[in-house]
Amino acid sequence: MNPLSLFRHIGAYWLLMRQVFRKPEKWSIFWRRFFEEVNAIGIGSLGIVAIISIFMGAVITIQSAFGFESPWIPLYAVGVAARDSIILEFSPTIVSLILAGKVGSSIASEIGNMRVTEQIDALEVMGVNSAGFLILPKILASVAIFPFVVTISMFLGHLGGFALGVAAGVVTPYEFVYGIQYDFRPYNVFYALTKTLFFGFIIPSVSAYHGYYTKGGSLEVGQSSTKAVVYSIIVLLLFNFILTQLLLA
Amino acid sequence: MIEVRNLNKSFGEKHILKDFSFVFEKGKSNLIIGESGTGKSVLIKCMVGLVQPDNGEILYNGEDFVSMDYAAQKNIRQDIGMLFQGSALYDSMTSEENVKFPLSMFTEMSEAEKRDRAQFCLERVNLPQAGKLFPAELSGGMKKRVAIARAIAMKPQYLFCDEPNSGLDPRTSILIDDLIKEITEEYQMTTVVITHDMNSVLEIGDRIAFLHKGKKIWEGTRHEILRADNEELSKFVYATKFLQQFRDRLNA
Numbered sequence: 001m002n003p004l005s006l007f008r009h010i011g012a013y014w015l016l017m018r019q020v021f022r023k024p025e026k027w028s029i030f031w032r033r034f035f036e037e038v039n040a041i042g043i044g045s046l047g048i049v050a051i052i053s054i055f056m057g058a059v060i061t062i063q064s065a066f067g068f069e070s071p072w073i074p075l076y077a078v079g080v081a082a083r084d085s086i087i088l089e090f091s092p093t094i095v096s097l098i099l100a101g102k103v104g105s106s107i108a109s110e111i112g113n114m115r116v117t118e119q120i121d122a123l124e125v126m127g128v129n130s131a132g133f134l135i136l137p138k139i140l141a142s143v144a145i146f147p148f149v150v151t152i153s154m155f156l157g158h159l160g161g162f163a164l165g166v167a168a169g170v171v172t173p174y175e176f177v178y179g180i181q182y183d184f185r186p187y188n189v190f191y192a193l194t195k196t197l198f199f200g201f202i203i204p205s206v207s208a209y210h211g212y213y214t215k216g217g218s219l220e221v222g223q224s225s226t227k228a229v230v231y232s233i234i235v236l237l238l239f240n241f242i243l244t245q246l247l248l249a
Numbered sequence: 250m251i252e253v254r255n256l257n258k259s260f261g262e263k264h265i266l267k268d269f270s271f272v273f274e275k276g277k278s279n280l281i282i283g284e285s286g287t288g289k290s291v292l293i294k295c296m297v298g299l300v301q302p303d304n305g306e307i308l309y310n311g312e313d314f315v316s317m318d319y320a321a322q323k324n325i326r327q328d329i330g331m332l333f334q335g336s337a338l339y340d341s342m343t344s345e346e347n348v349k350f351p352l353s354m355f356t357e358m359s360e361a362e363k364r365d366r367a368q369f370c371l372e373r374v375n376l377p378q379a380g381k382l383f384p385a386e387l388s389g390g391m392k393k394r395v396a397i398a399r400a401i402a403m404k405p406q407y408l409f410c411d412e413p414n415s416g417l418d419p420r421t422s423i424l425i426d427d428l429i430k431e432i433t434e435e436y437q438m439t440t441v442v443i444t445h446d447m448n449s450v451l452e453i454g455d456r457i458a459f460l461h462k463g464k465k466i467w468e469g470t471r472h473e474i475l476r477a478d479n480e481e482l483s484k485f486v487y488a489t490k491f492l493q494q495f496r497d498r499l500n501a
């Protein structure tokens with residue numbers, strides 16, 4: 001992508017967001033759509049987030065134990081390392097990246113399909129602010145629900161690390177539980193959930209942008225959906241870097 | 250009444266609409282006819298504000314739509330019903346919900362009133378049973394009829410139809426034409442219909458504008474069109490062998 005088209009995309013994205021953040025036509029309809037999206041984006045993702053969190057928690061625990069095979073390092077360090085990896089990076093960032101794939105592609109293809117079948121034009125002709133109607137509930141729902149999903153992921157990550165780590169014999173229950181409490185810093189959770197709020201905004205808005213400006217037919221809808229995921233991930237990683245600099249450095 | 254004055258629209262280098270002017274009358278079916286790709290859809294998209302024209306005026310009851318602010322345009326849009334070339338029903342909603350949608354969005358009707366109105370509109374297009382079906386479960390002709398039901402739900406003053414009978418069998422096509430004609434007269438709407446179909450032209454063409462390469466080169470009524478003295482129009486009207494023979498017999 002050349003830099004000129006990068007600026008054009010940023011400009012167009014900004015203009016779209018200004019349309020999105022107008023007062024909704026009717027609050028009753030907005031809230032209904034908001035809760036539908038909370039359900040689709042949040043509840044609909046819990047299954048995959050649960051599975052990934054339990055197993056990744058376990059793998060992180062076993063890998064930490066593997067790295068600390070030295071008589072000088074106390075065994076509870078496994079719990080400390082697993083906790084920090086899960087809270088600082090795994091749950092907020094990796095889970096968001098996975099949701100970028102799941103949520104981003106479905107948002108882009110839904111909106112892209114509405115664009116190419118003129119459903120968006122039909123909304124506009126009626127006098128409905130189509131961008132606001134379609135996109136605002138998705139963004140707000142995902143900003144609202146992502147922190148919960150990530151908190152659940154943190155919990156299940158620890159649970160997976162505990163259960164499977166103990167089962168694998170790399171750590172004892174007492175040391176793991178002692179480790180995850182050792183020198184616990186609530187600020188790290190704050191940092192993680194703050195990142196999550198940004199990711200919850202980036203994923204649906206970048207994906208909706210790609211869907212909303214789809215031109216052509218079903219082939220292009222597929223391409224928009226792929227682009228939505230790729231750009232969501234790139235922007236997400238960029239913000240992950242910036243926010244880490246600002247909040248931890 | 251809608252009056253279009255000197256409308257121009259280009260896409261890049263391509264000059265699509267060239268100085269189009271026409272008066273679309275109230276209570277009548279106003280037809281836009283012409284070959285594929287001459288700019289018919291672009292014209293009505295300009296008229297409803299989906300495409301910004303380069304210059305020209307579009308007067309709804311004397312007020313220029315193009316130069317209005319968003320809020321004023323929105324007021325006019327609530328008086329517009331539109332049937333898109335591909336129906337454009339909302340996939341995620343049933344037929345009934347599609348018809349109820351503009352009512353929920355813009356009126357304070359109760360749920361029961363909305364349901365009644367939706368049922369009335371669906372009956373009006375002869376689909377009283379289709380309320381619970383999703384667009385994916387409807388045939389092409391049924392989709393168009395549900396789309397008409399949605400378009401008339403708000404009792405619009407202006408109805409736009411982009412090829413309401415393309416891709417339909419002749420009988421269904423006539424059904425839709427009759428429906429458009431009836432509701433236009435019944436509700437005294439200003440109806441704008443795009444069509445390539447000579448049957449529809451002869452059936453409902455109260456006023457007709459013929460577009461050729463983006464220019465209006467003829468206007469008249471369905472009574473005048475068969476005898477019009479215009480080379481390009483004749484090519485369009487007498488495209489089929491059947492109508493050619495009909496003309497030859499008429500002339501003999």
Ligand SMILES: Nc1ncnc2c1ncn2[C@@H]1O[C@H](COP(=O)(O)OP(=O)(O)OP(=O)(O)O)[C@@H](O)[C@H]1O
Nearest residue numbers: 260265283284285286287288289290291292334445
């Ligand atoms: N958004 C657009 N960008 C660029 N060119 C466009 C756009 N919309 C339409 N055109 C061009 O304008 C011309 C007229 O298109 P239009 O859709 O109005 O044709 P039409 O008369 O409705 O044809 P049909 O009867 O096949 O529907 C075409 O050459 C088309 O390529």
Ligand SMILES: [Mg+2]
Nearest residue numbers: 289290334411
């Ligand atoms: Mg067309």
